[in-house]
Amino acid sequence: MKIAVLTSGGDAPGMNAAIRAIVRTGIAEGHEMFGIMDGYRGLLEDRFIPLAAKDVSGMLSIGGTKLGTARVSEFKEVPVQMVAIDNLRNRGIDALIVIGGDGSYRGAQALHELEFQTIAIPGTIDNDVYGTDYTIGFHTALNTIVEAIDKLRDTSSSHRRCSIIEVMGRTSGDLALYAGICGGAEFIITPENPINKDKLISTLKKHNEEGRRHAIIVVTEQQFDVHKLAAEISIKSGFSSRATVLGYIQRGGTPIAEDRILASRMGAFAVEMLAKGVSGQCVGIKDDKLVTSPLSDIINHPKERVELYDLIKKLR
Numbered sequence: 001m002k003i004a005v006l007t008s009g010g011d012a013p014g015m016n017a018a019i020r021a022i023v024r025t026g027i028a029e030g031h032e033m034f035g036i037m038d039g040y041r042g043l044l045e046d047r048f049i050p051l052a053a054k055d056v057s058g059m060l061s062i063g064g065t066k067l068g069t070a071r072v073s074e075f076k077e078v079p080v081q082m083v084a085i086d087n088l089r090n091r092g093i094d095a096l097i098v099i100g101g102d103g104s105y106r107g108a109q110a111l112h113e114l115e116f117q118t119i120a121i122p123g124t125i126d127n128d129v130y131g132t133d134y135t136i137g138f139h140t141a142l143n144t145i146v147e148a149i150d151k152l153r154d155t156s157s158s159h160r161r162c163s164i165i166e167v168m169g170r171t172s173g174d175l176a177l178y179a180g181i182c183g184g185a186e187f188i189i190t191p192e193n194p195i196n197k198d199k200l201i202s203t204l205k206k207h208n209e210e211g212r213r214h215a216i217i218v219v220t221e222q223q224f225d226v227h228k229l230a231a232e233i234s235i236k237s238g239f240s241s242r243a244t245v246l247g248y249i250q251r252g253g254t255p256i257a258e259d260r261i262l263a264s265r266m267g268a269f270a271v272e273m274l275a276k277g278v279s280g281q282c283v284g285i286k287d288d289k290l291v292t293s294p295l296s297d298i299i300n301h302p303k304e305r306v307e308l309y310d311l312i313k314k315l316r
């Protein structure tokens with residue numbers, strides 16, 4: 001087979017490890033392998049590159065994606081998707097692997113519906129993809145956030161301050177939730193667990209009166225203005241507060257071992273599934289086993305984390 005791979009949406013640590021596994025597995029199994037530059041953008045602009053085993057040397061430990069990535073809003077339109085199909089067919093490509101998040105999955109599903117053999121791999125720091133326990137990049141980003149929280153606690157407790165830390169995740173609270181548990185946060189505010197401001201302020205007031213030296217609040221991005229919240233907490237609870245927005249630092253960096261293994265396993269598995277004729281499916285890991293699920297079931301299916309949110313209340 002001729003198999004092409006692209007990375008799409010926000011880059012995630014471990015995407016390169018997945019590309020390497022795809023290329024090396026593909027070649028070992030007698031396929032011809034191609035990379036497409038800059039996600040769906042390069043697919044539309046016919047930017048394919050042949051990939052030999054040596055071309056993916058030294059990639060395992062490098063963050064970001066060597067194939068580049070993009071957000072291409074017009075890819076939602078069927079005539080635009082048809083251009084992509086034409087480019088793939090004109091090059092004689094038999095199958096496509098898309099590495100990305102929930103948005104990229106929608107593009108992959110569209111290509112499958114247009115009868116092009118397509119399979120997707122979850123590559124996003126957000127961990128917002130149903131059908132897998134974890135996405136490639138999530139654990140590395142989580143480690144980066146936990147390191148930041150540990151540092152912020154040092155300075156917060158030195159000054160007796162409350163520290164608000166805004167993390168990424170878009171509509172998913174997983175990064176905030178997991179990082180909050182690892183960092184011993186008093187409060188974790190996410191789209192799934194919105195703020196009760198009165199309760200937050202009264203609890204912080206109590207903690208301040210008890211003489212606690214610090215408080216940590218982890219918040220998913222786009223919930224509210226964290227700097228304004230810090231000012232309000234300082235005034236109303238008496239616990240002096242500061243906010244830190246971690247931003248793009250969370251997306252970069254060398255993938256940790258967990259993401260390298262996950263990416264290597266998923267990449268090799270995706271090639272094997274394509275050779276079996278699988279299409280319109282995404283690869284996932286569940287209870288440490290590689291699985292596939294239909295893309296049509298995965299899209300728009302939120303993850304539930306009730307048990308972990310209950311845990312925070314006990315540990316506060």
Ligand SMILES: Nc1ncnc2c1ncn2[C@@H]1O[C@H](COP(=O)(O)OP(=O)(O)OP(=O)(O)O)[C@@H](O)[C@H]1O
Nearest residue numbers: 009010071072075076100101102103104106107124
């Ligand atoms: N409904 C859709 N139909 C076809 N293609 C889509 C659709 N939604 C998104 N895409 C394509 O997927 C690309 C990536 O989507 P998006 O920006 O949501 O990132 P993602 O894959 O979810 O990754 P991340 O959330 O980690 O950044 C979009 O720029 C677009 O090209």
Ligand SMILES: O=P(O)(O)OC[C@H]1O[C@](O)(CO)[C@@H](O)[C@@H]1O
Nearest residue numbers: 010101124125126168169170251
């Ligand atoms: O790089 P951009 O387009 O600003 O996207 C930022 C978004 O990408 C992510 O980092 C990954 O999806 C989100 O957490 C964040 O909302």
Ligand SMILES: [Mg+2]
Nearest residue numbers: 101102103124
């Ligand atoms: Mg997404």
